[in-house]
Amino acid sequence: MDCKYFGECGACRIYKDGYEGQLSEKLEINRDRFLNFYKKDISVFKSSDSHYRSRSEFKIWHKDDDIYYGMNHLQHKGVVLVDDCPQVNEFIHALMPKLLISIIDKDIGYKLFGADFLSSNSGEIVVSLIYHRKLDEQWQEKATEIAKELGIYIIGRSRKQKLIVGQDYITESLNIQNEVYRFKYIENSFTQPNSKVNEQMISWALKSISDCDGDLLELYCGAGNFTIPFAKKFNKVLATEISKPSINAAKENMLLNDVHNIEFVRMSVEEFVQALDGKREFRRMNEIDINAYNINTIFVDPPRSGMDEASCRFASRYDNILYISCNPETLARDLDILAKTHDIMDMALFDQFPYTHHVEMGVKLIKR
Structure with a gap:
């Protein structure tokens, strides 16, 4: 990688x-x-x-009027701002820059501090956007527009609040010994x-x-x-x-x-x-x-x-x-x-x- x-x-x-x-x-x-x-x-x-992770979590970092994905520094020296992560699977990798652009364009980045991605092998994706503020109907309308434009599901999370745009799960298919098994993976729960x-x-x-x-x-x-x-x-x-x-x-x-x-x-x-x-x-x-x-x-x-x-x-x-x-x-x-x-x-x-x-x-x- x-x-x-x-x-x-x-x-x-x-x-x-x-x-x-x-x-x-x-x-x-x-x-x-x-x-x-x-x-x-x-x-x-x-x-x-490379491109092996179907589940990944990123900080959202605000700098001037822009927002970035962030990860902890290897030597505990704060946050590393990243515009690319070859760990995540191809579907999440392609989505990440588009999502940031949409968040800025729709103006829903205020007090956003985290973004968690969950993807299936076929590209079905749930993104959890995590905030330090209460989310309202206006946020849900704009998040719905983003979800439709990008072909994803979005979960809005803040303290004691969870707003679902579309659905809060993906359906994964695993090929095991030439037999296909299907699993419902729910956002914010453990998956491999x-x-x-x-x-x-x-x-x-x-x-x-x-x-x-x-x-x-x-x-x-x-x-x-x-x-x-x-x-x-x-x-x-x-x-x-x-x-x-x-x-x-x-x-x-x-x-x-x-x-x-x-x-x-x-x-x-x-x-x-x-x-x-x-x-x-x-x-x-x-x-x-x-x-x-x-x-x-x-x-x-x-x-x-x-x-x-x-x-x-x-x-x-x-x-x-x-x-x-x-x-x-x-x-x-x-x-x-x-x-x-x-x-x-x-x-x-x-x-x-x-x-x-x-x-x-x-x-x-x-x-x-």
């Missing part, structure tokens, strides 16, 4: 020797980190070297930022569970990114998630893909373990017959904090564990527990965040 802001913009932090150089560095770091657990080759799944690496990640996960049978238990299911493809491989899936908006989106995505063998339950992992062990009763579990499940496999995709010790002990009950991690440090900590009862059969590195220190890791474990 050729970016004139390398070394200044904090969005990218590893740029010596280009894409392959940063990938080699991350692989070496994580090969050493997991050497006590896994001595075979770690499978590597690459990103495109690198859609092409996400496709590779789901494909790897499906391949990893291809020899598993029975039913699946999934913890931290989010909006069903893995859950729905998994449902095609298992008899039944029981999936838990603490976030109410994510659970609601997961249920919509299930119907969007004509999948009917998933039961979603909104509760934390800690609550679910307590319910499963009969230590507490939850009304949210009343309609779920846990005894009807034949669970041999558990899938976990926790937040950056990883799993706590109790959750790891719980996961260790199952024959097959598939773990996707967005933080290799907490993954290594959790493997200290999981590797006491399970052997690591495969590890993968997914370069979800090129030119940064961040990666996603996948681990397949089987009980000894």
Whole structure:
């Protein structure tokens, strides 16, 4: 990726020797980190070297009578004003300068301080414009004109206010093992930022569970990114998630893909373990017959904090564990527990965040 802001913009932090150089560095770091657990080759799944982000956030910076996109400086020296970002996908990249011109022309830049972009692989885009002022009907009229002219959806946000111009979501299509899955991605909710690496990640996960049978238990299911493809491989899936908006989106995505063998339950992992062990009763579990499940496999995709010790002990009950991690440090900590009862059969590195220190890791474990 050729970016004139390398070394200044904090969005990218590893740029010596280009894409392959940063990938080699991350692989070496994580090969050493997991050497006590896994001595075979770690499978590597690459990103495109540019235009890979389908979700991105920018500051809006005011200077004289003009406005600019801004990013934090790499060395914490204020804000870097940018007129180009080769990280974002081609659709967002093409839209960014046009949007600034429209905001100035329509005079809706007053107290605007942020712009968030969410795009599908086909170019459907929601832009969230974030303000330090209350938005009125005049703003909505002008935003509607911009949305129509640019062929996008716009969300206006300010304190305790959300105005929707068009709709607040996009519909993404993912091609996974020659099958297309559709997902509703809602503005201001978590989605995978690198859609092409996400496709590779789901494909790897499906391949990893291809020899598993029975039913699946999934913890931290989010909006069903893995859950729905998994449902095609298992008899039944029981999936838990603490976030109410994510659970609601997961249920919509299930119907969007004509999948009917998933039961979603909104509760934390800690609550679910307590319910499963009969230590507490939850009304949210009343309609779920846990005894009807034949669970041999558990899938976990926790937040950056990883799993706590109790959750790891719980996961260790199952024959097959598939773990996707967005933080290799907490993954290594959790493997200290999981590797006491399970052997690591495969590890993968997914370069979800090129030119940064961040990666996603996948681990397949089987009980000894």
